Amino acid sequence: xxxxxxxxxxxxxxxxxxxxxxxxxxxxxxxxxxxxxxxxxxxxxxxxxxxxxxxxxxxxxxxxxxxxxxxxxxxxxxxxxxxxxxxxxxxxxxxxxxxxxxxxxxxxxxxxxxxxxxxxxxxxxxxxxxxxxxxxxxxxxxxxxxxxxxxxxxxxxxxxxxxxxxxxxxxxxxxxxxxxxxxxxxxxxxxxxxxxxxxxxxxxxxxxxxxxxxxxxxxxxxxxxxxxxxxxxxxxxxxxxxxxxxxxxxxx
Numbered sequence: 005x006x007x008x009x010x011x012x013x014x015x016x017x018x019x020x021x022x023x024x025x026x027x028x029x030x031x032x033x034x035x036x037x038x039x040x041x042x043x044x045x046x047x048x049x050x051x052x053x054x055x056x057x058x059x060x061x062x063x064x065x066x067x068x069x070x071x072x073x074x075x076x077x078x079x080x081x082x083x084x085x086x087x088x089x090x091x092x093x094x095x096x097x098x099x100x101x102x103x104x105x106x107x108x109x110x111x112x113x114x115x116x117x118x119x120x121x122x123x124x125x126x127x128x129x130x131x132x133x134x135x136x137x138x139x140x141x142x143x144x145x146x147x148x149x150x151x152x153x154x155x156x157x158x159x160x161x162x163x164x165x166x167x168x169x170x171x172x173x174x175x176x177x178x179x180x181x182x183x184x185x186x187x188x189x190x191x192x193x194x195x196x197x198x199x200x201x202x203x204x205x206x207x208x209x210x211x212x213x214x215x216x217x218x219x220x221x222x223x224x225x226x227x228x229x230x231x232x233x234x235x236x237x238x239x240x241x242x243x244x245x246x247x248x249x250x251x252x253x254x255x256x
Contacts, residue, residue, distance in 0.1 A: 082112040089114075091241035094248040103129040103251075104244060114241035121150040121173035123182060123243055124163055128153035130247045131189050133160065141171040148173070162188045177243075180211035180234035183224060186246065187214035195220040201232035208234065223249060 085095050091114050098104045099112075104126050106112045118126075127133070136155030138146070144154065150173065157163045163185055166172035194213050197220035207215050215232065218224040223246065226232055 084111045094244040117176040117237035118240045118243050123177050125150045125153045143170045176237045182238045184211045184214040187217050192217035201226040202230040
């Protein structure tokens with residue numbers, strides 16, 4: 005049925021280019037249908053009839069619309085990692101960026117000692133290590149969840165086996181072994197430094213250069229007594245802090 009008068013509508017559209025999104029609004033005026041005459045009452049001929057006029061659309065962009073920021077991905081929630089704990093920022097940020105994960109039951113186990121396989125996986129993720137040739141360690145299966153990370157790190161000389169034929173993936177990693185792998189991943193030069201821990205003479209000779217270089221760069225620090233405790237085991241939370249400080253700095 006012919007109608008007259010205009011209608012108004014507000015159209016909202018989301019425009020997306022890669023990871024960027026913007027929301028724009030359009031004010032739409034729909035011109036009403038006008039009656040082109042009246043019907044003739046009966047019989048033949050030429051009363052002209054009604055001819056509807058199709059609607060015309062006119063619109064303008066509301067340039068005041070602000071681009072909508074794409075929300076950052078939410079950090080995974082671990083039942084045993086809460087705000088206020090000293091490691092919360094380190095673990096949450098790395099997990100948010102998919103650089104580390106929990107243990108599969110909704111927890112992270114921050115105070116558990118990290119094993120060698122877990123640290124190599126974390127190292128490879130944070131440094132973006134890929135590729136590498138096949139491994140010949142007798143205790144590493146090609147189906148292992150850390151295999152590709154180990155292959156990438158081993159091919160670059162970042163990690164070594166515990167002997168000529170074994171990697172020891174389930175062995176807990178010591179602080180000095182963590183230092184050795186980390187320094188090689190960073191390709192730090194040998195450093196003569198006076199920023200050494202008080203117990204530096206207890207560091208095994210093979211790890212001394214790495215510990216010197218990491219202390220010189222302030223990537224590692226001593227405890228409240230100025231000691232490094234090289235033979236202590238690294239917890240999962242401590243490893244997260246080291247990788248966080250390397251990747252993002254110490255700003256948080």
